[in-house]
Amino acid sequence: MRKLFPVVSRKLSHVCSLKPYKETKWLMPNGNPIGAYIYNCVANEKVPIILNDPHIATWYSCGPTVYDSAHIGHASCYVKLDIIQRILKSFLNVKLVTAMGITDIDDKIIKKSIETKTPFQNVAKQYEHEFWLDMSSLNIEKPMIITRVSDHITTIESFVKKLIDNEKAYVTLDGSVYFDTTKYPSYGKLQKAQSEGEAANEEKRNKMDFALWKAHKPGEPTWEMSWGQGRPGWHVECSAMISKVFGSQLDFHAGGIDLQFPHHENEEAQSCAFHNIRQWANYWVHVGHLHVKGDTKMSKSLKNTISIPELLKQHSSDVFRMACLTSNYRNPMEYSPAVMKTAEEFLNKFKFFLKDAFIYVNNNATSSGDYKDKILNDLQKTEEANLEALRNDFNTAICINNLLTLIGNANKVMKSETNDYYPVPIVLIADYVTSMLTTFGLKLQDSEQDSILSNSLIDTLVEFRHTVRLNALSRKDKEVLQACDIVRDKMKSMKVQINDSKKISSWVSIK
CATH class of the missing domain: 3.40.50.620 (HUPs)
Structure with a gap:
């Protein structure tokens, strides 16, 4: 009731x-409930949206x-x-x-x-x-x-x-x-x-x-x-x-x-x-306010402000939005290197997953595709949990955590040592993740670096390095592995971050 x-x-x-x-109490409007709740300062609690x-x-x-x-x-x-x-x-x-x-x-x-x-x-x-x-x-x-x-x-x-x-x-x-x-x-x-x-x-x-x-x-x-x-x-x-x-x-x-x-x-x-x-x-x-240095509110009177162009020199708009998504809108939000680093790591996890999913689905697997009910059940449970979180005072932080758990489970399937192949559930998860994040306002676009470095060139380099690295791992060739690490670090300095695994290597542009 x-x-x-x-x-x-x-x-x-x-x-x-x-x-x-x-x-004085909050007056419940006449009309139709939409099945969602929002905090109301007059009622001092969450109330139905009508x-x-x-x-x-x-x-x-x-x-x-x-x-x-x-x-x-x-x-x-x-x-x-x-x-x-x-x-x-x-x-x-x-x-x-x-x-x-x-x-x-x-x-x-x-x-x-x-x-x-x-x-x-x-x-x-x-x-x-x-x-x-x-x-x-x-x-x-x-x-x-x-x-x-x-x-x-x-x-x-x-x-x-x-x-x-x-x-x-x-x-x-x-x-x-x-x-x-x-x-x-x-x-x-x-x-x-x-x-x-x-x-x-x-x-x-x-x-x-x-x-x-x-x-x-x-x-x-x-x-x-x-x-x-x-x-x-x-x-x-x-x-x-x-x-x-x-x-x-x-x-x-x-x-x-x-x-x-x-x-x-x-x-x-x-x-x-x-x-x-x-x-x-x-x-x-x-x-809630944006805070710096602990509990200090960011304001012009305190002369501790950072302009929006200055922000975007250090972080992409997607990284900043991810930081906002992982905090409750009503609570103070801390702006610090640690918070922004975490937001960037979350964003990169999603971007890596989407690229890995594309590679996985389009690989040259010889086995026939299967549906894998457990993966589809995970997806359905995540969809239901996320909708419930959004209906409960727009709790986007829970949604981001649920999505991270979902792609973590999907990554285990994609990078399994077995030859099982599940393109349909992986595609559905990738589509859901993309839909959720873009609806939240993330662009999920690569940075301007890609106008300088061709995607196909980077793909070729990453694939070549991956082949060399796997051969070096099998031979335990430390010298070649060290050379692979140098290439990875050099690419990162050029704003291209490589993600290694036993089956595939992928990359994303970083700010």
């Missing part, structure tokens, strides 16, 4: 009185504030969100409509504009263009809808005006507009331990009230509104743009864990007040 949550029907939510946040239409869902990601280059902390967040979106679409058969907001009006952009003596619009355009190039280099799918604050000023104006008219917000003497958190008793439901709110301001009625509109200051961009000149506050921008695109209800709202409070808390509060509902976003997806 599915667990029942202490909830109120969404259809009745408009007439229910709002309760203090300590009593969609109004079982095959259609809306998704909004908080995009960058485009005042500087993105770093790999941002990369880990967006790669993990990309993986979750791919799982929803490809494994759970959801038609996902994705949107992302770009903050191109903000304090930091204005500061960079003043420092560089460049119009704030140019600053924003430069770094947004760079952001999309970085996302493409990481094989992150671009959202279907992109909303920029500068394009939605009238939308934001209407949003703020309605809150003022409904007495959920108030205008101060300087022309700023604040959301009145006392008019929304559920404030704090995303993060029960409330912080101090915005900086102290004599115009604010309550310390937790937050700015919807900031009064004009000399040298800053400004727009004339009925309540005064100024510019939008950060939190209201996303709510207004999402409401325009998706209406009064949103399925998934995603971002880094640092946005849970106050940004997402404030979004939920003002959006519920605007639409007169009790729950706006049904599922909040928060990604």
Whole structure:
């Protein structure tokens, strides 16, 4: 029996009185369960994913504030969100409509504009263009809808005006507009331990009230509104743009864990007040920080960031994505040489297996092929276990471990001393592994080195070395074996790694 949550029907939510946040529970949406569960910060546990239409869902990601280059902390967040979106679409058969907001009006952009003596619009355009190039280099799918604050000023104006008219917000003497958190008793439901709110301001009625509109200051961009000149506050921008695109209800709202409070808390509060509902976003997806040197968060303020182009000089995008796949999206992820080395080793194991499988299936075996029920049973069990793991809060780490176990068992069959030949199950496993990894967003392509070194030339060299090495092993010729090792090491220095076994030798390109 599915667990029942202490909830109120969404259809009745408009007439229910709002309760203090300590009593607020996650409201189970009306609709159809898709058979998957996701962690929800309001419920503080995993809850069923329920969609109004079982095959259609809306998704909004908080995009960058485009005042500087993105770093790999941002990369880990967006790669993990990309993986979750791919799982929803490809494994759970959801038609996902994705949107992302770009903050191109903000304090930091204005500061960079003043420092560089460049119009704030140019600053924003430069770094947004760079952001999309970085996302493409990481094989992150671009959202279907992109909303920029500068394009939605009238939308934001209407949003703020309605809150003022409904007495959920108030205008101060300087022309700023604040959301009145006392008019929304559920404030704090995303993060029960409330912080101090915005900086102290004599115009604010309550310390937790937050700015919807900031009064004009000399040298800053400004727009004339009925309540005064100024510019939008950060939190209201996303709510207004999402409401325009998706209406009064949103399925998934995603971002880094640092946005849970106050940004997402404030979004939920003002959006519920605007639409007169009790729950706006049904599922909040928060990604853990990327850490360096133990528990240190990677951030620009700590000056410990690594740019995405710098990352890709050291590691391929596939290696970085593999590191993301082997960590839980909600937990902090460590970035270190050891973590990246492990990710590269995992990736190479898969690439070696796929090449070995191709060689095995296309060899000149004289025996007839067989099906080998045990191998097919292993494949079926892995498929079932992986689907269950993905349905359980997108547990990709378990999937990667299951795949490694599967190819390990397949390798034992391929490299067995017997003359048994099982092309069908090996092909099916190779196809499944390829499908899983590419669906997760891995490209599994060889590096640019292959444009310099012909694949056929490398194949010939590896095959020749393999023949020489086997003869040397049979004669126990240490001198020839040492020469084979020198060739292997030399090839590795040329970004070609050789994998030896008694039956075959294969190779992959490495970064």
